[in-house]
Amino acid sequence: MRSYGAGHVLFTAGDPCRGLYIVEQGRVRIFRMNGLDTQLAYRDLIEVVEAAGDRIDLIMLPKAGRPRDVEFVETLLAQIGATHIGIEAQIETASGFLYAREIAECSPRLEALIFGPGDYSASMQMPA
Numbered sequence: 001m002r003s004y005g006a007g008h009v010l011f012t013a014g015d016p017c018r019g020l021y022i023v024e025q026g027r028v029r030i031f032r033m034n035g036l037d038t039q040l041a042y043r044d045l046i047e048v049v050e051a052a053g054d055r056i057d058l059i060m061l062p063k064a065g066r067p068r069d070v071e072f073v074e075t076l077l078a079q080i081g082a083t084h085i086g087i088e089a090q091i092e093t094a095s096g097f098l099y100a101r102e103i104a105e106c107s108p109r110l111e112a113l114i115f116g117p118g119d120y121s122a123s124m125q126m127p128a
Contacts, residue, residue: 029056029057029058030056030057030058030059030060030088031044031048031049031052031056031058031059031060032059032060032062033045033048033059033060033061033062033073034062035061035062035063036061036063036069036072036073037063042076045059045073045076045077045080046076046080049077049080049082049085050080053080053082053085056082056085057084057085057086058085058086058087058088058111059073059077059085059086059087059088060088060090060114061073061087061088061089061090062090062092062116063090063092063093063096063116063119064089064090064091064092064096064103065093065095065096065099066095066096066099066102066103067099067102067103067105067106067107069089069103070087070089070103070106070107070109070110071106071107073087074087074107074109077109085109086109086110086111087107087109087110087111088110088111088112088113088114089103089110089112089113089114090113090114090115090116091103091113091114091115091116091120092115092116092118092119092120092123093119093120093123094120094123094124095123096120097120100113
């Protein structure tokens, strides 16, 4: 667990490969799930949102490559009944960059696009 100033703490959820929580002034605000290309993504959403959804404002979706990635998260959140949770999509791949406009327009839950230059560089086989 690390502290980043008054009321801001970042810690991992047990296994360091699992998603991250960001706590702001004692309240979980953002849950960074694992990418949809991993076996952990589905369980991240189901287990964490069912257990702590009332304390989560946003899901951070890493490596959003197409609109269907955001739509998948949106569908699961709706099925869980988490109508108050928004989505932040990280654009970290060449595919995500190409589809950035479509990703930005695909869901009313989408609150932000975040560009990740490190993973983007790797997906383009560029030196970091």
